[in-house]
Structure formats: C-alpha cells, structure tokens
Amino acid sequence: MLEAGTLKALAEAVRRGDARALARALTVVENDPAGAADLLRALGTAGGARAHRVGVTGPPGVGKSTLVAALAAAWRLLGKRIGILAVDPTSPFSGGALLGDRIRMGALAGDANVFIRSLASRGAYGGLSAAADDAADVLDAAGFDPVVTETVGVGQAEIEIARAADTTVLVLAPGQGDEIQAMKAGLLEVADILVVNQADRRDADRFVHALEAAFDLRAGPRPPILETIASKGEGVGEVREAIDARLRPDAQEAVGTRRLERARRRIRAEVDRRRAETWWAGRGDVLDAAALGVTAGELTVADAAAEFAEGKERDR
Amino acid sequence: MLEAGTLKALAEAVRRGDARALARALTVVENDPAGAADLLRALGTAGGARAHRVGVTGPPGVGKSTLVAALAAAWRLLGKRIGILAVDPTSPFSGGALLGDRIRMGALAGDANVFIRSLASRGAYGGLSAAADDAADVLDAAGFDPVVTETVGVGQAEIEIARAADTTVLVLAPGQGDEIQAMKAGLLEVADILVVNQADRRDADRFVHALEAAFDLRAGPRPPILETIASKGEGVGEVREAIDARLRPDAQEAVGTRRLERARRRIRAEVDRRRAETWWAGRGDVLDAAALGVTAGELTVADAAAEFAEGKERDR
Numbered sequence: 001m002l003e004a005g006t007l008k009a010l011a012e013a014v015r016r017g018d019a020r021a022l023a024r025a026l027t028v029v030e031n032d033p034a035g036a037a038d039l040l041r042a043l044g045t046a047g048g049a050r051a052h053r054v055g056v057t058g059p060p061g062v063g064k065s066t067l068v069a070a071l072a073a074a075w076r077l078l079g080k081r082i083g084i085l086a087v088d089p090t091s092p093f094s095g096g097a098l099l100g101d102r103i104r105m106g107a108l109a110g111d112a113n114v115f116i117r118s119l120a121s122r123g124a125y126g127g128l129s130a131a132a133d134d135a136a137d138v139l140d141a142a143g144f145d146p147v148v149t150e151t152v153g154v155g156q157a158e159i160e161i162a163r164a165a166d167t168t169v170l171v172l173a174p175g176q177g178d179e180i181q182a183m184k185a186g187l188l189e190v191a192d193i194l195v196v197n198q199a200d201r202r203d204a205d206r207f208v209h210a211l212e213a214a215f216d217l218r219a220g221p222r223p224p225i226l227e228t229i230a231s232k233g234e235g236v237g238e239v240r241e242a243i244d245a246r247l248r249p250d251a252q253e254a255v256g257t258r259r260l261e262r263a264r265r266r267i268r269a270e271v272d273r274r275r276a277e278t279w280w281a282g283r284g285d286v287l288d289a290a291a292l293g294v295t296a297g298e299l300t301v302a303d304a305a306a307e308f309a310e311g312k313e314r315d316r
Numbered sequence: 317m318l319e320a321g322t323l324k325a326l327a328e329a330v331r332r333g334d335a336r337a338l339a340r341a342l343t344v345v346e347n348d349p350a351g352a353a354d355l356l357r358a359l360g361t362a363g364g365a366r367a368h369r370v371g372v373t374g375p376p377g378v379g380k381s382t383l384v385a386a387l388a389a390a391w392r393l394l395g396k397r398i399g400i401l402a403v404d405p406t407s408p409f410s411g412g413a414l415l416g417d418r419i420r421m422g423a424l425a426g427d428a429n430v431f432i433r434s435l436a437s438r439g440a441y442g443g444l445s446a447a448a449d450d451a452a453d454v455l456d457a458a459g460f461d462p463v464v465t466e467t468v469g470v471g472q473a474e475i476e477i478a479r480a481a482d483t484t485v486l487v488l489a490p491g492q493g494d495e496i497q498a499m500k501a502g503l504l505e506v507a508d509i510l511v512v513n514q515a516d517r518r519d520a521d522r523f524v525h526a527l528e529a530a531f532d533l534r535a536g537p538r539p540p541i542l543e544t545i546a547s548k549g550e551g552v553g554e555v556r557e558a559i560d561a562r563l564r565p566d567a568q569e570a571v572g573t574r575r576l577e578r579a580r581r582r583i584r585a586e587v588d589r590r591r592a593e594t595w596w597a598g599r600g601d602v603l604d605a606a607a608l609g610v611t612a613g614e615l616t617v618a619d620a621a622a623e624f625a626e627g628k629e630r631d632r
Contacts, residue, residue, distance in 0.1 A: 036618075037618040037621065037622070038618070040616050040617065040618045041616055041618045041619055041622070043616070044616060050613070133617075137616075137617075256611070259611045260604075260607050260608065260611055261607075263606075263607035263608075263610035263611050263617060263620075264603055264604065264607040266610075266617045266621075267603060267606055267607060267610065267617055267620045267621050267624065268592075268596065268603065270617060270618065270621035270625075271621045271624040271625050272588065272592045274621060274622075274625040275591065275592070275595065275625055276584075276588045276591070278625075279591065280584065287580055287583060287584065288576075288580065290579075290583055291576050291577075291579035291580040291583060292576065292579075294582075294583065295572070295575045295576055295579050297366070300356050300357055300359070300453075301356065301449075301453075301579060301582045301583055301586060302353040302354070302356045302357045302586065303357055304579075304583045305353065305582075305583050305586035305587045305590060306353070306357070306590075308583065308587040309586075309587050309590040309591055309594075
C-alpha cells in the first residue's frame with residue numbers, strides 16, 4: 001500500500017511522462033489490485049482514458065511482435081507516442097515476464113516516445129485482464145496514444161484481453177493450419193481488422209481467399225483483410241490507416257460500444273473484488289473448516305457455498 | 317434451470333453411469349453455473365469426490381493426447397474406468413469444443429469404460445476452471461477413476477486447471493525450444509511428474525539432462541522425469557505407475573494438501589459468484605450510468621467501483 005503523499009507524487013510524475021515513475025506505477029498495477037485502484041484514482045481522468053486501445057492477437061509465430069514494431073515506427077512518423085503492453089500468457093509462473101521476441105523491438109529501444117513493457121499477472125483468474133486494463137490507463141494518462149496490447153491469442157484470457165480493446169487486430173500467417181484452427185476457435189469473430197502477415201509465402205493468396213470465403217458464409221460485414229510482410233515493412237501503412245480509421249467520426253460508434261462495455265465489465269470486476277475481499281476477511285477459519293468437510297466427503301462444494309452465501313456458515 | 321424432480325432423476329442416472337445422462341449433466345455443467353451447483357448437490361458426495369484427478373498439460377504438439385490415450389489403455393488393463401476431459405483453450409468462441417486430436421483416441425471410442433468429453437467454457441474468467449472442476453465431480457460421481465483433465469498448457473487458465481489436479485503431469489518433447497520456454501514459464505514448477513515424450517528423437521537425452529540440470533539448480537525435490545514413446549506405448553506403464561503412486565499411503569500428504577486447496581478455492585469462487593449474482597440483480601441501470609460516466613471522462617473506473625462498494629452508487 002502506498003501512502004497518499006507518495007501516490008500523489010507518483011501520479012504527477014506519471015502524468016509528466018517520467019519513465020521511472022511509469023515503470024514503478026506499472027509494477028504497482030501488476031502486483032497490487034488495491035494499490036492499482038488508488039493509483040488510478042490519483043491519476044484521475046484528466047490525462048487519460050482517451051488513447052486508442054489496440055489489441056493485437058493471433059497464434060504464435062505469425063509475426064505479431066514484428067508487426068507491432070513496424071506499426072509503432074509508422075505511428076512515430078506521425079509524431080505519435082506509442083505505449084506497448086506485451087502480455088505473456090505463461091507469465092503467472094515466471095515472475096519476471098519477458099517475451100523472447102521482445103528483442104525484435106530492438107530498433108525502437110532507444111526511443112523515449114515508444115514505451116514497451118511486458119505484463120505478468122496478478123495471479124488470480126481475471127487478474128491479467130484487470131492488470132492489462134489498468135496498465136493501459138497508466139500509459140494513457142502518461143500521454144501515450146495509441147496503447148497497443150499484444151497477446152499470444154491461444155488462451156482464453158489472452159483472447160479476451162485483445163477482444164476488450166477499442167480495436168482488435170487478428171494476425172494470421174499462411175500455413176501452420178492456422179486457417180482451420182482460427183475458424184474453429186471463432187478467433188475470426190474477435191477481429192475488427194485481419195492481417196495476413198508473411199504474405200510473400202507462396203500459399204498466401206489461397207489463404208486470403210479461404211478467409212474471405214469463411215466470412216462470406218457468415219452474417220454481418222467482413223472486416224478488412226490486409227496483407228503484410230511486416231519484416232520488410234510492406235503493407236504496414238495500410239494496417240496503420242485501418243486502425244486509425246476506427247476513430248473517424250463516421251466509424252466511431254463501434255468503438256464507443258466497446259468502451260462502454262469495457263467500463264461496465266471493469267467496474268463490475270472491481271466491485272466484485274472489493275466486496276469479496278471485505279467479505280472473506282476474518283472468514284478464513286470457517287472457510288478452512290468447510291474445505292475440510294468437502295475433502296472428508298461430508299458435504300459438496302455447492303453445499304458449502306450455499307451455506308456461506310445464505311449466511312449459515314458455521315464452525316465445524 | 318432444471319426442476320427438482322428432473323434434477324433428482326438426472327443425478328440418479330449419472331450415478332448409475334448412464335451415458336446419455338452423463339452427457340446431459342456435463343452440458344448443464346458447461347453452460348449453467350447455477351444449474352451445475354444444483355446438480356452437484358443432488359449428486360451429493362456419496363458416489364464421488366474420491367477419484368484421482370490427474371491434470372495433463374504441456375505445449376502443443378508434444379503428444380499429450382496420444383499419451384493420455386495410452387495411459388487410459390494401461391488403466392483399462394487394471395479394470396479401471398477412466399474419465400477424460402479435454403479442455404480446449406480456444407473454445408470460448410467456438411461453441412462446440414472438440415480438439416482436433418481427439419481423433420487419436422479412436423481406439424478407445426467403443427469402450428464404455430472410457431468416457432471422453434471436450435469441455436468448453438462458461439464464458440467468464442474462471443468459468444472454464446469452475447466447469448472443469450464441476451465436470452470432474454460429475455465423472456467422479458459416475459464412478460470414473462481416475463479422471464484425467466487434458467489441457468494445452470500455454471494459457472494462464474489452462475495451466476491453472478492442470479495445476480489444480482491431485483497430480484499434475486507435464487508433457488514435453490525434445491526440440492521445439494520447449495526446454496527454455498518451459499523453464500521461463502515456470503511450467504516446471506507445476507509438475508508432479510515430468511514426461512519427455514518422443515524420446516526416440518535423437519536430441520532426447522540432451523533434453524532430459526538439461527531438465528535434470530534445471531531442477532538441480534532449484535530448491536526442493538526433483539519430480540520424476542520419465543521418457544516415453546507414447547505412440548508405441550513405450551514407457552507408458554512407468555508413467556501410469558508414477559501417477560498411481562501419488563495415492564500410496566506414504567505419499568498421500570501432497571495430494572491431501574492439493575485437495576484442501578482445491579476445495580477452498582472452489583467454495584470461495586462459488587460463494588463469490590452467488591453473492592455477485594444476487595448483488596448485481598437490479599443494479600444494471602446504475603451500472604450502465606456509471607459506465608457512461610467513465611467513458612465520458614467524468615470519473616475513473618476505480619471511483620465508480622468505490623461508490624458501488626461503499627453503497628454510494630447513484631443514478632447519474
């Protein structure tokens with residue numbers, strides 16, 4: 001827990017864009033849900049909640065990090081300051097999360113206007129999602145816009161994180177069986193913009209056609225399908241334009257709906273967290289006793305939960 | 317919601333091991349948290365909560381399904397009835413979850429003593445984990461023992477599911493960079509038993525030695541590292557023995573601790589779910605108003621949550 005004075009100073013330094021304060025604030029966000037809530041209140045809405053939040057997801061090995069680095073370079077040419085959060089799905093057990101392919105961002109490493117951070121989890125279910133949202137708030141308050149969240153989109157939580165952005169970019173590559181996998185997974189339904197990277201591979205055209213055909217079988221509009229060779233920067237400008245176009249006045253409604261849904265989900269999750277924290281404080285022993293009852297075969301988990309929820313929990 | 321009479325009949329049919337009832341019960345578990353709680357109470361603890369719950373996880377492509385099928389065959393020779401839950405990490409968006417490699421289970425498909433089911437999610441965070449626990453209860457009540465939960469261990473939720481079992485088996489294969497990845501991910505810390513599958517590959521020995529060395533650098537005992545060629549059944553008997561040995565009287569303490577921890581976590585999650593459901597009923601409009609306030613920049617998510625949690629939420 002941070003003191004009020006420290007918190008205020010930290011918030012001010014973040015708003016100034018101080019890199020060390022930013023790093024410290026993100027560590028709070030990563031490890032301490034209650035501290036994160038305090039910090040976000042201290043940051044307020046003055047400096048933030050305005051950045052375009054872009055989620056980039058897709059299977060491993062399709063070149064997501066390369067694309068994100070290329071996009072960051074494209075935005076830099078427009079004078080933008082870019083925040084990048086790399087969500088490592090394997091991080092809950094690693095302590096210090098750092099994606100191996102972070103290294104591809106090397107060219108941007110010295111640029112103070114591109115802030116890159118890997119994000120580990122707060123441990124609990126939903127913790128990674130809450131941390132990602134809070135971390136985006138911090139980068140937003142520090143003046144980064146867009147804020148890009150890159151996830152390896154194979155796990156439930158990771159796909160949800162990308163999906164919760166204002167704009168979700170799904171990156172695929174020809175081959176690898178991604179085509180069928182992605183369709184099965186409904187990954188396609190998450191995408192506002194589809195990118196087929198590694199478009200110089202010889203099966204790329206066939207892959208793009210298969211994607212188009214898959215969408216034509218569905219109801220609703222087909223999202224743009226763009227081809228890139230991110231490693232050479234080819235096609236990246238078009239992706240950058242398609243992302244930016246989502247905030248054009250004539251297209252903003254979809255983003256507005258996403259933001260409202262995100263606010264609703266975040267408020268609910270934070271209220272639930274606070275209520276649960278308060279409620280379980282002092283009930284540890286009764287919980288232990290109930291758990292013992294369950295493992296001894298005296299009652300079911302549902303029985304025990306019903307007792308608690310109905311205020312009839314008891315010492316066993 | 318199922319009627320009490322229907323529920324009782326369904327629970328009885330499940331306990332008899334009726335395959336159609338089992339399928340129906342698992343569909344309830346998959347889709348309806350409240351219905352699942354009612355069903356589990358109707359099933360009671362008489363028939364269940366005794367099976368050995370085995371979690372099998374590991375990166376894609378290491379042969380997990382092949383190993384699980386071979387293990388099932390080994391248990392069949394001992395007269396066991398085996399329940400298998402295949403948790404598909406991409407399922408939240410797919411509707412009907414079915415792992416592509418289910419097909420490798422073909423040889424067991426006609427055997428009524430091997431029950432295989434793919435498991436999708438209830439949608440929310442933690443939903444997949446709760447559904448997996450509940451589904452294992454159902455299989456347990458129907459007399460299956462062991463109950464194996466197979467996950468593709470790359471996502472946070474999926475690793476947690478495997479980790480929550482009585483016994484966690486981590487499957488790796490030589491090459492693929494798994495070695496470094498697994499160590500980075502802390503996947504190794506989750507494992508009670510390590511299996512190096514595809515042990516006929518030429519880099520297998522080097523890989524096993526690297527794993528051993530990784531453990532020797534750590535505190536605590538090294539879990540057994542077993543080599544298999546699951547596709548030929550080689551080494552599978554030893555894995556089966558190592559799993560079964562976890563329930564030997566002299567080794568049971570670790571499993572007991574896991575079961576207590578699981579019961580604690582499940583009770584808590586179910587209580588939180590019930591309390592949140594009750595609490596938010598009728599508060600939808602106020603939540604919408606608060607979310608609008610957040611997107612309009614009038615307050616932060618943390619402000620809004622604090623108002624709710626302190627009972628000071630208001631119509632805006």
